[in-house]
Amino acid sequence: MNVRYRVELSQIERTELRALLSGGKHASRKLKRAQILLAADAGTSDEEIARSVGVSGSTVYRTKRRFVEGNLERALSEEPRPERKLTGKEEALLVATACASPPQGRARWTLKLLAGAMVKLTEHKSLSHETVRRRLAENGLKPWRKDMWCIPQVDGEYVARMEDVLDLYAEAPDSRRPVVCFDESPVQLIGETRQPIPAKPGRLERYDYEYRRNGTVNLFVLLDVHRPWRKVKVTERRAARDYAQCMRDLVDIHYPDAEIIRVVQDNLSTHSAGALYQAFPPAEARRILRRLEFHYTPKHASWLNMVEIEIGVLRGQCLDRRIDDPKRLRREITAWERQRNATRSRIKWMFTTDKARAKMAGAYPATSKES
Numbered sequence: 001m002n003v004r005y006r007v008e009l010s011q012i013e014r015t016e017l018r019a020l021l022s023g024g025k026h027a028s029r030k031l032k033r034a035q036i037l038l039a040a041d042a043g044t045s046d047e048e049i050a051r052s053v054g055v056s057g058s059t060v061y062r063t064k065r066r067f068v069e070g071n072l073e074r075a076l077s078e079e080p081r082p083e084r085k086l087t088g089k090e091e092a093l094l095v096a097t098a099c100a101s102p103p104q105g106r107a108r109w110t111l112k113l114l115a116g117a118m119v120k121l122t123e124h125k126s127l128s129h130e131t132v133r134r135r136l137a138e139n140g141l142k143p144w145r146k147d148m149w150c151i152p153q154v155d156g157e158y159v160a161r162m163e164d165v166l167d168l169y170a171e172a173p174d175s176r177r178p179v180v181c182f183d184e185s186p187v188q189l190i191g192e193t194r195q196p197i198p199a200k201p202g203r204l205e206r207y208d209y210e211y212r213r214n215g216t217v218n219l220f221v222l223l224d225v226h227r228p229w230r231k232v233k234v235t236e237r238r239a240a241r242d243y244a245q246c247m248r249d250l251v252d253i254h255y256p257d258a259e260i261i262r263v264v265q266d267n268l269s270t271h272s273a274g275a276l277y278q279a280f281p282p283a284e285a286r287r288i289l290r291r292l293e294f295h296y297t298p299k300h301a302s303w304l305n306m307v308e309i310e311i312g313v314l315r316g317q318c319l320d321r322r323i324d325d326p327k328r329l330r331r332e333i334t335a336w337e338r339q340r341n342a343t344r345s346r347i348k349w350m351f352t353t354d355k356a357r358a359k360m361a362g363a364y365p366a367t368s369k370e371s
Contacts, residue, residue, distance in 0.1 A: 005061070005064040005065050005067075005068040006040075006064075006068070007037055007040035007041050007064050007067055007068065008041060009037065009038070009041040009072075013037075013072050014038065014041065016072070017034045017037060017038050017072075018038070020034050020076075021034055021035065021038075029078070030076050030077075032053050032054070032055055032059075033063045033075060033076050034076065035049075035052075035053045036049055036053055036055070036059070036060055036063045036064070037063065037064075037067060037072075037075060039052065039053070040060075040064055046060045046061065046064075051202075062079075063075055066079075085124070085127065085131050086118075086127075086131065086135055090118070090122055090124075091135050091139075093118070093121060093122070094114065094118055094132065094135055094136070095135075095136075095139050095141065097109075097114060097117055097118070097121070098114060098136060098141050098143040099141070099143070102143075103117075108143060108144050108146070109143035109144060110144055111129040111132050111133055111144075112129060114132050114136075114143070115127045115128065115129055115131075115132050118132070152298065152299065152300040152301055153299075154360070154363040154364070154365075155365060156365050157298070158298040158299070158301070159364055159365065161295075161296055161297060161298040161301075162297075162298050162301065162304060162356060163353050163356065164295055165264055165295055165297055165304050165305075166304075166351065166352055166353045166356060167353055168225065168262060168264065168295060169225055169306065169349050169352075170352055170353065171226075172226075173226035173227065174226075175257070175258065176257075176258055176259045176260075177258065177259060177260050177261075177262060178224060178225075178226065178227075178255055178258055178261055178262070179224070179225040179226060179262045179264065180222055180223065180224055180225065180250065180255075180261055180262070180263055180264070181222070181223045181225060181263075181264045181265070181305050181306045181307035181310075182220070182221070182222055182223075182246070182263050182264065182265045182271075182307060183220075183221055183265065183266060183302075183305055183307045183308060183311065184218055184219060184220050184221065184238050184243075184268075185218070185219045185221065185311050186216050186217070186218055186219075186238070187216060187217050187218070187219055187234075187319060187329070188213065188215075188216050189213070189214035189215050189216065189217065189323065189324050189325070189326065189329065190211050190212070190213060190214070190322040190323065190324055191211065191212040191213075191214050191322065191324030191325075192207065192208065192211065192212070192322060192324070193208055193210045193211060193212055194207075194208040194210070196208075207322075211322060212324065214324045214325075217234055217235065217236060217326055217329065218234070218235045218236070218237060218238040218242070219232055219233070219234060219235075219311075219314075219333075220232070220233040220235060220238075220242070220243070220246045221233075221307050221310060221311055221314070222246070222250065222254070222307070223306060223307040223310045223347070225264075225306060225349075227346075228340075228341060228343075228344035228345055228346045229341055230307075230310055230337060230340060230341065231254060231337065232314065232333050232334075232336075232337050233246060233249070234326065234329060234330050234333060236326075238270070239270065240270040240274075240275035240278045240279060241275075241278065241279040243270045243271060243275050244275045244276045244278065244279035244280060244285075244288075245279065247263075247275075247276060247288055247292060248276075248280070248288050250263070250292075251288050251291045251292065255291075258291065259291075260291060260292070260293050261291055261292055261293065262293045262295055263292055263293065263294050263295065264295045264296075264297065264305055264306070264307075265294065265295075265296060265297070265305070266296065266297050266302055266305060267296055267297070267299055271294075271296075272294075273285075273289055273294070276288055276289060306347050306349055309347050310347060313340075314333070314336065317336060318332055318333060318336040319332075319333075
């Protein structure tokens, strides 16, 4: 974009553009081109035009160029779109190729590999990467990306644990028998290699893409199902002893008057009664366990643990930035936790046992359906 196109409208052209903007129904793209031309004629910079009209700088540039090299009608109209380089059959062949195994020696397909494969399979002498990318995007394909997921085995054990947890969520609040969701999550300590430049009017905050890793810490997160309370504990590790200390804090500090605390958690090996015997003398471990009742979510069903939603909120509201110091991390999380508790924020859980039986009827074991 080295050429600087200068827009100078005649009075007739200005009148036509203003009339276009003031009345009638027109495509939004055409109206934005009219705004661009009027602003450029008034001497406004390209950057300011792009910001005020809500378009990219390249759109401003192309609109000005088409006016200077052509006329007003050309600047307002759509550019003719290029013909599709791939026929329907060739596009189907591209999709099939992208879904097949990559060439030997390559872990996955790339745009370059697919373009080369299509040249070999068709009569095209060349094919641009952008053509391949567009056709794949239209078919929702990104062969260079993969998702890892687990297919749960919905058997009697899965159903039993799921309904047990859902029934706990549906209970009326009982301060003597609270239900607390528990989980843990690692956090990377990320530092800046260069000092960020603060934001100012007309310019976003700027920071260097390079960063410095300062290790990781672990978050233990507790969430009361029936009242607006959560607790986040930052630890250097997530060993059995750290888990056991969280359970002792739960009994002695957070719920000292509760008769029994029902804890919903996943199947991690450290989330067990044995962890307390590894951390404390037998009498102390037994004392703590008499006040605890563990309820486990099904394997590959972490979505059933309500605290997973709270961890997502924590990451989005507080941790979506670079923090390299454990002390600062603790201060920021504590401030977030206090604010969430003070505003009485809660997770509104809508999925119940009845809904599970209705929506997942086909996944329930056959014997359950027959009865």
